[in-house]
Amino acid sequence: MSNAEDRGAIEVGARRLRVVVGVLIVLIAASVLLAWAGAVAGRVHVEIRQHADFVDPRLAATISTGLVEVALFKLWQMLGLVQAGELFSRRVVARFRSFAFWLLLMAAFGVAFPLLSNAESVSNAAGAHQATFVISLTDLLLLGVTALLFLLARVLERARMVDEENREFV
């Protein structure tokens, strides 16, 4: 596959992925709105799992989902730039790093919030001397994956520098 064909395939792939991400952003936002409205839509029932009594679980879910939405929006922006032909530009790398950052925030919130809410509920109970913290493997995996994305962002930055240097050869 020639360079031009390769670039064309990447741009097509970016456009398709951008459509998927765009649909995902809309669906997630819609599900959060439906959850706040306490709605049941046909066979789809939106519910929130409760972590603790002292905070509105919908708020926690909204914060978490909001962080995901911001991350996905950054990804959507990045894919738009790739679709336009930019592959290793500063803007693409910056958007990717931003995407990784918001995803990491979301993962950290997902791990920290149950811990904090559990600690709060234990300290509220009279005569309580024990606290149990549960961290699921999925949470750890998510943290690991988002940390890996940060590494990938650095690799992408290096690729950008190589690409820029390559352009200075005629």
Add this chain to the structure above:
Amino acid sequence: MPIIVRLDVMLALRKVRSKELAADIGITEANLSLLKSGKVKGIRFATLEAICDRLDCQPGDLLEYFPDNEG
């Protein structure tokens, strides 16, 4: 920069315009302009070969080395 590019001299000698050369060898006018002014990091052999072929010259006619010429 110790390497001086004499492409503009060769273009004048052969009476070829930059635009023509750029189109014939398959690089952009902007890149050719950068090459003429010596503001590139390097030149590929394929490009050098194409220029020599088009202008009927040798690489030595296009590039000169002045070790004391810095900046």
